Amino acid sequence: MAKSIKVRAKVKGGTTVVKALISHAMETGLRKNKKTGKKFPAHFIQEVTCSHNGKDVLTADWGTAISKNPYLSFKFKGAKSGDTLKMSWVDNKGESDSVEAKIK
Amino acid sequence: MNTKRRSFIKNSAAAGAFGVAVSAGLITPRAVMAAWPKAAFAATDVDAAITGAFGSSATTESADIALKAPEIAENGAVVPITVTSKIAGTESISLLISKNPTPLTATFKMGEGAEGFVSTRVKMSKTSDLVVVVKANGKLYSAKKEVKVTIGGCGG
Numbered sequence: 001m002a003k004s005i006k007v008r009a010k011v012k013g014g015t016t017v018v019k020a021l022i023s024h025a026m027e028t029g030l031r032k033n034k035k036t037g038k039k040f041p042a043h044f045i046q047e048v049t050c051s052h053n054g055k056d057v058l059t060a061d062w063g064t065a066i067s068k069n070p071y072l073s074f075k076f077k078g079a080k081s082g083d084t085l086k087m088s089w090v091d092n093k094g095e096s097d098s099v100e101a102k103i104k
Numbered sequence: 105m106n107t108k109r110r111s112f113i114k115n116s117a118a119a120g121a122f123g124v125a126v127s128a129g130l131i132t133p134r135a136v137m138a139a140w141p142k143a144a145f146a147a148t149d150v151d152a153a154i155t156g157a158f159g160s161s162a163t164t165e166s167a168d169i170a171l172k173a174p175e176i177a178e179n180g181a182v183v184p185i186t187v188t189s190k191i192a193g194t195e196s197i198s199l200l201i202s203k204n205p206t207p208l209t210a211t212f213k214m215g216e217g218a219e220g221f222v223s224t225r226v227k228m229s230k231t232s233d234l235v236v237v238v239k240a241n242g243k244l245y246s247a248k249k250e251v252k253v254t255i256g257g258c259g260g
Contacts, residue, residue: 015219028227030205046140056215058222063145065201065209065227067182073223078216 005099009085016079016103018050018058020072020087028064043093045070050087052079052103079103145208150200153208154237157198158244163237166191166245171236173251180228180253189220191240197222198239203232228253 007020022045029042048060057076079085081103088098144156151161172186187197197220199209204227212222220238228234231252238245 028205051215052217057218058215059213061140061145061211061213063206063209065204065206067225067227071184071223071225073186073221074212074218075221076215076218 003099004097005087005089007085007087007099007101009079009101009103011079011081011103015075015077016052016085017075018073018085018087020050022048022070022072022089022097024068024070024089024091026064026066026068026070030064043091045089045091048072048087048089050074050085052076052083052085141211145206147208148206150202150207150235153200153206154198154244157208157211158237158239160244163244163246166238166247169236169238169245169247171234171247171249173234173249176252176254177228178254180230182225183228183251183253184223184225185234186223187221187236187238189238189240189245191220191238191245194220194238194240196239198237199224199226200235200237201226201228201232202235204229207235 004023005020007018009016009018024045025043026045027040027043029039031040032038033040042064044064045062048062049056050058058074083103084100085103086098086100088096090096141157144153147153147156154161154163168190170188173183177183185199189197194214196211196213198211200207201209209226210224214220228251234249234251236247
């Protein structure tokens with residue numbers, strides 16, 4: 001599951017804007033397989049963490065209603081160009097991924 | 105009194121369903137997940153979900169929460185939502201979709217320096233109210249917006 005996160009972070013006037021795309025199926029557990037009539041088991045991201053200089057700037061608890069291949073954007077203060085931003089996620093099956101990006 | 109009893113029954117029923125799923129091996133619990141409020145995410149109505157997440161469903165409507173969402177969403181699977189909270193000391197932003205099977209969609213907890221801004225895309229099962237709950241200074245504030253979902257994707 002490497003490289004499932006694409007993240008861009010840019011500083012503008014002291015505020016860093018972070019935009020991220022995660023590739024994930026985000027299965028709700030309610031969708032049915034038309035051939036077998038069985039439900040696809042739920043498989044979704046439960047927790048997303050984003051940290052800057054070892055401090056968490058955003059933690060998100062997600063449910064099943066977040067769209068497939070989730071998009072997330074947020075802003076924070078206190079970072080400067082060249083700093084490293086770390087983002088990671090964990091899903092309900094225990095799979096996880098993390099990525100580090102340089103703030104532009 | 106009676107309403108409390110209702111939500112208690114609902115909550116315990118939801119927790120029971122989750123327990124069955126765990127024992128059936130559909131959901132693998134992990135220690136990391138301890139913080140994930142599963143009762144709140146399993147709740148089937150808005151009030152129960154807010155209570156599950158914050159311990160109380162009493163919210164104050166606030167004009168300081170700007171909620172950007174389409175009036176009509178052609179595709180319920182991808183509805184872009186942007187929330188901006190101008191309330192000082194915003195600690196968390198929660199998104200709820202009132203007519204989804206489980207209304208609680210996401211809770212974003214703001215860390216150090218984070219602004220009251222978040223943007224994401226959600227799934228909506230049908231036309232319903234989008235409810236945003238912002239926690240700031242220990243109080244709960246809310247904002248609402250109706251989003252119409254066109255089923256069938258004819259682009260109406």
